[in-house]
Amino acid sequence: MGDHVVTPFIAFLAWLSGALVRLPGGLAEVTDTIIRHPLNGFAIKIAYGCSGLEAFILLAAAMMAYPATWPQRALGWSAGAVAIMSLNVVRVISLYYIGQYSRAWFDWAHLYAWDVLIMIDGMVVFFLWIRWLPPRRLSGHVCKAS
Amino acid sequence: MSAKRHDFFRLWLILLILLLVTLYPAWWWLGGAEWVLRGLRLMANTLLPHFFSQGISEVTLQANQSWKVLTGLNVEGSHPAETAVFFVTKEYLLRAVMGFPLLWALLLATPGSGLKRLAWGTLLLGLITLLGLAGHMWATIGVMVNHQPSSIDENLVPPPYRVSGVPYSEWLFHLSGFAHYLEAVIVPIIAPVLIWVLLCPRGVMRLVVSVRRRIRR
Numbered sequence: 001m002g003d004h005v006v007t008p009f010i011a012f013l014a015w016l017s018g019a020l021v022r023l024p025g026g027l028a029e030v031t032d033t034i035i036r037h038p039l040n041g042f043a044i045k046i047a048y049g050c051s052g053l054e055a056f057i058l059l060a061a062a063m064m065a066y067p068a069t070w071p072q073r074a075l076g077w078s079a080g081a082v083a084i085m086s087l088n089v090v091r092v093i094s095l096y097y098i099g100q101y102s103r104a105w106f107d108w109a110h111l112y113a114w115d116v117l118i119m120i121d122g123m124v125v126f127f128l129w130i131r132w133l134p135p136r137r138l139s140g141h142v143c144k145a146s
Numbered sequence: 147m148s149a150k151r152h153d154f155f156r157l158w159l160i161l162l163i164l165l166l167v168t169l170y171p172a173w174w175w176l177g178g179a180e181w182v183l184r185g186l187r188l189m190a191n192t193l194l195p196h197f198f199s200q201g202i203s204e205v206t207l208q209a210n211q212s213w214k215v216l217t218g219l220n221v222e223g224s225h226p227a228e229t230a231v232f233f234v235t236k237e238y239l240l241r242a243v244m245g246f247p248l249l250w251a252l253l254l255a256t257p258g259s260g261l262k263r264l265a266w267g268t269l270l271l272g273l274i275t276l277l278g279l280a281g282h283m284w285a286t287i288g289v290m291v292n293h294q295p296s297s298i299d300e301n302l303v304p305p306p307y308r309v310s311g312v313p314y315s316e317w318l319f320h321l322s323g324f325a326h327y328l329e330a331v332i333v334p335i336i337a338p339v340l341i342w343v344l345l346c347p348r349g350v351m352r353l354v355v356s357v358r359r360r361i362r363r
Contacts, residue, residue: 048298049331058336108174111241116166116248119335127155131357 006053007033010046013085017092028096035096042100044092052088052118056081059122068133076129083125087118154356158255165251173247174240180211182243182272187213189276197280201287203229211236215283219290219309230309232286234279242275242282242334249338256342256349263345267338274337278329285326288314298323299330 010033018030029036036043059080063073091114099106173179184207191205204216213234221228249267289296289304291311296302297320314322343350 054331055335058332107237107240111237112170112174112244115244115335116170119248119339120162120166123339124159127353127357130354133358135358 006048006051009053010048010051013051013089013092014046017089017096020089021093021096035092037096037100040100042096044096044099046092050088050092052084052091055118055122056084059084059126062122062126063129066130072133076125076132079129080122080125083121084118087121091118155353158353162251162255165254166247169247169251178247179240179243182246183211183239186243186272186276186279189272190279193276194280194283198283198287202283208233211239213239215286217287217290217309219287219311222308222310224307230290230305230307232290232305234282238282238330239279242279242329245271245275245334245338248335249341252338252342253345256346256353258346258349267341267345270341270344271337274333274341278333281322281325281329285322287311288319288322292319294319296323296326298327302326 014030014033014035018028018035021028021035027038029038033046034043035046056077060077063076063080068076095106095110095114098109187205187207190213194202194205201217201219202215203218206214206216208214215232215234217230217232219230221230246268249271250264253264253267285296285299285302289302290309292313293304293308295304302323313319
């Protein structure tokens with residue numbers, strides 16, 4: 001699973017991030033899952049935990065647990081995948097630049113800020129998906145709780 | 147009433163973001179994480195030797211804030227006999243405790259969460275974090291006694307020496323690697339959310355209802 005799905009996905013993520021860095025004229029060389037600056041030698045390697053797949057799986061599980069039809073869930077998964085993966089590309093690119101600026105800020109952003117942001121992103125997508133769902137008859141329990 | 151409900155989610159989200167913006171820099175830059183890690187290290191040193199009677203005998207704090215774990219495993223061929231040690235890096239520990247500010251922000255942003263819930267949540271997350279770190283140590287010991295790299299984490303490799311000890315069976319070795327994976331990637335970020343849902347069911351329900359009501363207008 002890891003070698004056949006996750007690794008190629010991470011390599012694609014690295015390729016996409018490198019391409020987006022080069023688009024406005026930035027410098028980045030991509031080898032497999034590593035993005036390297038050709039002049040100063042700074043490099044980041046995208047690890048399994050940085051793929052965004054875990055956040056997506058958690059979001060998908062939450063949508064599975066919520067009462068909805070399968071097409072509604074499928075739409076939610078698609079929107080969630082786009083939201084999480086887009087933010088993850090921003091994370092990789094930002095870390096690539098932050099790491100060249102300061103190691104301390106890189107550690108903070110890498111270990112803390114971005115993981116929490118992606119989790120919040122997933123939660124917001126989940127609540128927006130609930131909001132998007134067509135109105136349904138609320139149970140007595142839910143009405144009392146409100 | 148509808149407008150109130152309409153604003154509930156937005157206000158909650160704004161408050162949550164403000165709390166996160168305040169708590170995370172304080173946690174990282176003002177040393178909040180280090181205080182929690184000291185408490186966890188004491189708990190680890192007291193409890194883990196009982197769970198890993200032959201694997202872990204002591205957990206001490208290093209000057210660089212990493213943990214030194216003294217195992218009960220002898221290094222093969224050492225004279226006099228030496229016991230193997232491994233380290234849990236500060237970076238790894240900081241990541242393990244990353245969920246505390248998130249939990250506090252979620253609890254404080256949700257109405258009806260008093261100090262009692264904050265205390266219970268912190269205690270619960272502390273225990274879960276300790277359990278996760280135990281999973282990491284379990285996987286590290288597995289890598290040492292089996293003398294083979296982890297099948298899940300390429301950074302978890304055996305030391306240059308061999309240690310005495312009964313190797314894990316293949317499934318147990320993979321299970322320990324999976325426990326390490328859960329601890330490193332999933333638990334730090336999902337545990338605070340689950341604890342928040344557990345401690346504030348009414349607040350969470352109110353959030354869900356508030357976003358659902360909005361589309362009825």
